[in-house]
Amino acid sequence: MKKTPNQMLIIFGASGDLTSRKLIPAIYNLFKGGHLSKNFCVLGVSRSNMTDEEFRTKAILESPFLQKENSKEDPQTMQAFAEQFHYQDLGSDYDHSYDLLANRIASLNEQHGTSGNYIFYLSTPPSLYEVIAKNLSEAGLSKEKDGFRRLIVEKPFGYDLESAKTLNDALHHYFDEKQVYRIDHYLGKETVQNLLVTRFSNSIFEPLWNRRYIHHVEITNAETVGVEKRGGYYDKSGALRDMFQSHLLQIVSLLVMEPPISSDAEEIRDEKVKALKSLRIMKSEEEIVKNTLRGQYVKTEIDGKTVKGYREEEGVNPESTTETYAAIKFFVDNWRWKGVPFYVRTGKAMPTKVTEAVIHFKTPHHEVFMSQDAYRKDNKLIIRIQPDEGILIKFGVKVPGLGFHVEQANMEFYYSDLESAQVMDAYERLLLDAMQGDTTLYARADEVEAAWRFVDPILKCWENNPAVNTYGYSVGTWGPRNSDELIEDSFGWRNPGDLLTDETGFCILC
Incomplete structure (x- = not known):
């Protein structure tokens, strides 16, 4: 099994639905499976006013998406998992100086020994991708001086070819292409x-x-x-x-x-x-x-x-x-x-x-x-x-x-x-790949643009x-x-059922 290096995962939009429903359960499963590095932590970033303890309670200890885990696991295990999570309030909006955020990241890096390796996960609307990338760059958080820096962005990536090109150009202004991971959970x-x-x-x-x-x-x-x-x-x-x-x-x-x-x-x-x-x-x-x-x-x-x-x-x-x-x-x-x-x-x-x-x-x-x-x-x-x-x-x-x-x-x-x-769940696999620097299942800029071109x-x-x-x-x-x-010269679509071997061959009303 490939070793996962020390690192910090910084999640923008940490108070949102995707983080609670998909990302944190995926991180928990990686934690239980022994896939995370010994020196690992998560920093949630959002505009909600919360302390570290309030974030841990809301996102983990009382999360409806971890209800089964909280009921069957040893409380000490869940508490140990929760203590790897921290929270930073960004204030009123995402478009301002990230100096305070940079200081918090530096402090947690020293506290947890994450070796200066940071992954920024943008669990936000696409309209904020460029804004966040710009402010991360201006705060000196995009340059790979003493560790890696990776930026994960969710779909949709663009609304058409022109907007996809514009977004690619904007991200490339602040991050190199090899640092950008465009996630598609289907892969x-x-x-x-x-x-x-x-x-x-x-x-x-x-x-x-x-x-x-x-x-x-x-x-x-x-x-x-x-x-x-x-x-x-x-x-x-x-x-x-x-x-x-x-x-x-x-x-x-x-x-x-x-x-x-x-x-x-x-x-x-x-x-x-x-x-x-x-x-x-x-x-x-x-x-x-x-x-x-x-x-x-x-x-x-x-x-x-x-x-x-x-x-x-x-x-x-x-x-x-x-x-x-x-x-x-x-x-x-x-x-x-x-x-x-x-x-x-x-x-x-x-x-x-x-x-x-x-x-x-x-x-x-x-x-x-x-x-x-x-x-x-x-x-x-x-x-x-x-x-x-x-x-x-x-x-x-x-x-x-x-x-x-x-x-x-x-x-x-x-x-x-x-x-x-x-x-593994799709998000588990993709998160682990990003942590280990494997880009196989992530879309490249020219790949996204080729799809839009069609x-x-x-x-x-x-x-x-x-x-x-x-x-x-x-x-x-x-x-x-x-x-x-x-469908010419054939017999129409295969209309499948719930089971792999089901094949109705006609439309049905459920």
Whole structure:
């Protein structure tokens, strides 16, 4: 196990929801797992007026997100964990001198022996990233004189290509690129990382991973909930910005990329950038209208109860055309993938909470034996990212009895079967990687810009072209009915169930 160096984690926005709900439980699990260095501490920074003790009580000892740990653990263990946490009140806003903060960091560095190694985690709105980076720099906290300095920023990273470039330039003014860690919690999931191992460690897959054998690739990301209390944010964002540009294009890059020279972080990130740059950008509005579709869930009656549509959600414009469902067909212009269509969809208020990638292999050129079910005749490799994480292979077998009729069988693997393996939560893995200086699962500046470069023309067309419709779909269904028309020369999307082996093949009402 790689050793984690001494260090201090400084969390901006420490009184916020993300810190309580995700970051502190992740730090606790790293603490329990023995992954933290002996000389480690956390400094929470925010605008709330709290003492160290009040912060420890609120964020740890009485936190609803650590309730189970507080009830079952030895109180001395929880107290020892809590004593590694400190708090600094920034005052009325984030945009002023950080001299007091710098003094507190220097004091804690000496007290805890953190060797001058600091990670700044910006658990704040993106509008504050540049402000905080500037003030950290002016306080002398960005220069790596006597230890490392790392800056972790959350998504969304930019609103479009221009704003992403502006934000990159702003951060680079105060921090070097190697110091900036752009976090995407999707890449912290074991099954996302396993895409690389599945491809490059198995000779049964890699020789087939190209246009000669693959008919098409589809990726589905679905959530059963609507926008809930995020209506105000979501109405300015939409599914394409919220999920496709970041999470789903990251999965695409891992499926498309060429073999890296080694497992070194920069080698892998180089190939991911090349993969994203090879996506064929749709330049004409006619092409975009033909190959994209957007939808929005509408008010629906389910079991005699009325479920709100998107336009009835709090904070949403009653006449909004913002998409809660997006489906895109696109191609990759390189030798490996020439002519292979990729289909990616994401949506809210759907029947199943699921994320998976499906590789559809071509049928044999000459079919000697008849398939029982044309819908199920192609071989599939299904990589389930959540839930019921695992891998499923669908292949043809002979139906018992006379003749040579074929039906599909399943061969599956589940992560839950690896009882000896401890699967880290996404934030645990990503935090530990940042602590150890491993950038493999963090997005680089050119990677973010390459993703926006592909998405930008679609966003502009959707916002400005009256020919782009927003199709309604009922809550609990698989999106607009005409979304299957995107997938040519096949049998529509795979509509998965809760379990990896479930496949309904049709829309259902929940």
